[in-house]
Amino acid sequence: MEKLLQIENLNVSFNTYGGEVKAVRGVSFSVKKGEAVAIVGESGCGKSVTAKSIMKLLTAPPAEYKEGKILFHGQDLLPLPENEMKKIRGNKISMIFQDPMSSLNPTSRIGDQLIEGLVKHNRMSRAIALQHAVQLLERVGIPHAKSRLKHYPHEFSGGMRQRVMIAIALACDPELIIADEPTTALDVTIQAQVLTLMKKLQKETNTSIILITHDLGVVAEVCDKVIVMYAGEVVESGSVEEIFSNPTHPYTKGLMKSIPRLDMDRSSRLYSIVGSPPDLLDPPKGCSFYPRCEYAMKVCKDYHPELELVSGTQQSSCWLHHPMAQAAAAKVREDH
Amino acid sequence: MLKFIVKRILWALVTIWAIISITFIIMHSIPGDPFAREGSMPEAVYQNLRSFYNLDEPLYVQYGLYLKQIAQFDFGPSLKSNTLTVNDYIANGFPVSLQLGAQALILAVCLGLILGVIAAVNRNKWPDYFAMVLAIIGISVPSFILATFLINFLAVEWRLFPVATWQTMKHTVLPTISLAMLPMAYIARLMRSSMLEVLNQDYMITAKSKGLNKGFILIKYGLRNAILPVVTVLGIITANLVTGSFIVEHIFGVPGIGELFVKGIFNRDYPVILGSTIFYSIILIFLILIVDIAYTWIDPRIKVTGESK
Numbered sequence: 001m002e003k004l005l006q007i008e009n010l011n012v013s014f015n016t017y018g019g020e021v022k023a024v025r026g027v028s029f030s031v032k033k034g035e036a037v038a039i040v041g042e043s044g045c046g047k048s049v050t051a052k053s054i055m056k057l058l059t060a061p062p063a064e065y066k067e068g069k070i071l072f073h074g075q076d077l078l079p080l081p082e083n084e085m086k087k088i089r090g091n092k093i094s095m096i097f098q099d100p101m102s103s104l105n106p107t108s109r110i111g112d113q114l115i116e117g118l119v120k121h122n123r124m125s126r127a128i129a130l131q132h133a134v135q136l137l138e139r140v141g142i143p144h145a146k147s148r149l150k151h152y153p154h155e156f157s158g159g160m161r162q163r164v165m166i167a168i169a170l171a172c173d174p175e176l177i178i179a180d181e182p183t184t185a186l187d188v189t190i191q192a193q194v195l196t197l198m199k200k201l202q203k204e205t206n207t208s209i210i211l212i213t214h215d216l217g218v219v220a221e222v223c224d225k226v227i228v229m230y231a232g233e234v235v236e237s238g239s240v241e242e243i244f245s246n247p248t249h250p251y252t253k254g255l256m257k258s259i260p261r262l263d264m265d266r267s268s269r270l271y272s273i274v275g276s277p278p279d280l281l282d283p284p285k286g287c288s289f290y291p292r293c294e295y296a297m298k299v300c301k302d303y304h305p306e307l308e309l310v311s312g313t314q315q316s317s318c319w320l321h322h323p324m325a326q327a328a329a330a331k332v333r334e335d336h
Numbered sequence: 337m338l339k340f341i342v343k344r345i346l347w348a349l350v351t352i353w354a355i356i357s358i359t360f361i362i363m364h365s366i367p368g369d370p371f372a373r374e375g376s377m378p379e380a381v382y383q384n385l386r387s388f389y390n391l392d393e394p395l396y397v398q399y400g401l402y403l404k405q406i407a408q409f410d411f412g413p414s415l416k417s418n419t420l421t422v423n424d425y426i427a428n429g430f431p432v433s434l435q436l437g438a439q440a441l442i443l444a445v446c447l448g449l450i451l452g453v454i455a456a457v458n459r460n461k462w463p464d465y466f467a468m469v470l471a472i473i474g475i476s477v478p479s480f481i482l483a484t485f486l487i488n489f490l491a492v493e494w495r496l497f498p499v500a501t502w503q504t505m506k507h508t509v510l511p512t513i514s515l516a517m518l519p520m521a522y523i524a525r526l527m528r529s530s531m532l533e534v535l536n537q538d539y540m541i542t543a544k545s546k547g548l549n550k551g552f553i554l555i556k557y558g559l560r561n562a563i564l565p566v567v568t569v570l571g572i573i574t575a576n577l578v579t580g581s582f583i584v585e586h587i588f589g590v591p592g593i594g595e596l597f598v599k600g601i602f603n604r605d606y607p608v609i610l611g612s613t614i615f616y617s618i619i620l621i622f623l624i625l626i627v628d629i630a631y632t633w634i635d636p637r638i639k640v641t642g643e644s645k
């Protein structure tokens with residue numbers, strides 16, 4: 001399959017009064033046509049920054065794209081001028097945001113917000129664009145689509161608003177949709193509806209999706225490939241089957257163990273990874289997960305592990321995979 | 337909507353009645369009376385004058401008479417003028433003050449909004465500093481100093497505009513600028529802070545992610561959402577501007593109604609004080625009603641209803 005998007009060694013920093021916060025450090029991954037890729041990790045691990053970098057949505061300054069390439073159809077987006085970026089945004093790549101309550105313009109009608117992209121990118125007249133908008137709303141399952149166009153965002157429920165956001169993202173038939181925690185702000189029941197909808201639309205249109213989430217349940221539901229990020233780096237990646245059946249990085253293992261299960265003993269406490277992510281003003285020299293890792297070795301403190309192929313398509317950056325760490329690795333296997 | 341307006345007008349009547357009563361009480365509790373200062377007046381003349389204007393009646397009778405008069409939209413005679421009534425004063429002066437105020441309002445709103453938006457978009461860069469220095473000057477320099485400067489440079493030194501009086505459009509330029517500076521500065525600062533807040537909203541990123549043009553985003557997403565606080569103060573600013581400024585009108589010799597109230601107090605001219613207070617209140621209440629209606633079409637989340645609370 002063709003590689004639609006390829007990110008190579010992306011480094012993004014924020015220049016703050018306190019110094020340079022290295023939010024994304026050497027991230028590389030690729031998205032194929034029609035593929036759904038999940039980026040998972042806890043808050044502040046650089047998921048959203050990576051996602052927003054793809055469309056260059058970060059305000060620069062303070063953000064700075066230090067190095068790397070974002071190849072979309074083989075063309076590097078990072079050096080592209082704003083005028084060219086505008087033709088890609090909303091047209092070839094579109095984005096769905098976390099909070100549907102705040103990401104729609106409260107003083108503008110839904111219809112207007114739906115057609116803005118169409119009028120801009122496809123040079124449609126308002127009337128034709130509005131007809132198109134009705135179809136879009138019907139596709140995302142909003143009843144009485146035609147009369148709903150005249151409504152304002154506050155007249156919709158949270159789930160409905162997120163459907164509107166999805167409709168806006170779909171408007172110009174983009175090749176890639178970036179969904180930044182699209183279900184986090186929704187009720188659990190609505191989450192499932194929105195996910196099912198996204199999955200269905202993705203199958204219909206063969207659009208690629210980058211789904212950013214910290215909910216592993218969502219990942220298993222929707223995605224083909226998983227990228228686990230920690231402290232601005234990719235620590236493990238692979239297909240959904242690989243990651244879920246055989247997580248190899250201790251951080252991924254920790255994430256898996258933290259998922260609450262129905263068959264869990266009620267008296268036992270839910271597992272959580274002790275500690276908090278490192279300060280990205282001054283990232284650690286060695287493995288960034290070292291201070292929180294149950295299996296940390298001496299080497300982890302001073303030497304940074306590289307992302308290496310573990311099996312199949314699965315890559316992981318951990319010293320435990322090193323031939324010299326056999327004994328420690330055996331102990332890890334015992335624990336699981 | 338209609339129910340809302342009717343209800344608001346009824347409330348306005350109650351408010352105006354309260355304002356009349358309070359002003360009436362305060363005014364009469366100040367010692368002295370309109371004719372007391374003219375000491376050389378014979379006692380008989382003084383008593384005659386007092387009884388002519390009903391000043392010798394008990395206060396509650398005067399109050400009743402006054403309310404009756406007001407109900408007929410008659411603000412009464414001026415105690416200091418033999419020929420002019422308060423209605424005449426307002427009819428003569430208000431059109432002038434209204435024109436001057438309207439011009440100043442347009443100038444203040446346009447410049448204030450532009451400066452505020454430019455400052456917010458270029459936060460902590462030189463356009464921001466420039467706009468905010470201008471705003472601080474506008475707020476801290478009193479209009480009489482500004483007016484004097486304008487007269488000295490633009491009128492006396494460079495002879496661009498006439499020094500004073502009220503004749504052609506050219507005569508209106510300097511008083512308009514003097515009057516507009518303070519509200520302009522105020523609007524600019526308000527717009528800046530409100531715009532900064534809006535620029536950080538999620539929907540601004542949504543707009544950017546759609547590939548829309550920056551100018552379009554700024555107006556449709558930015559301005560419309562940020563303008564509400566400005567509209568809120570606009571009612572009061574407008575009322576202040578169109579009812580005339582004592583200082584600016586005095587300096588430029590503008591025959592408006594700015595002086596009316598101040599002179600009225602000096603002279604204990606009861607009908608003039610009451611008349612101008614009520615006139616000002618009516619304008620203010622009317623403008624606040626307009627502002628409330630304007631809210632609903634600027635921000636669809638705000639709904640006006642006739643029901644209470």
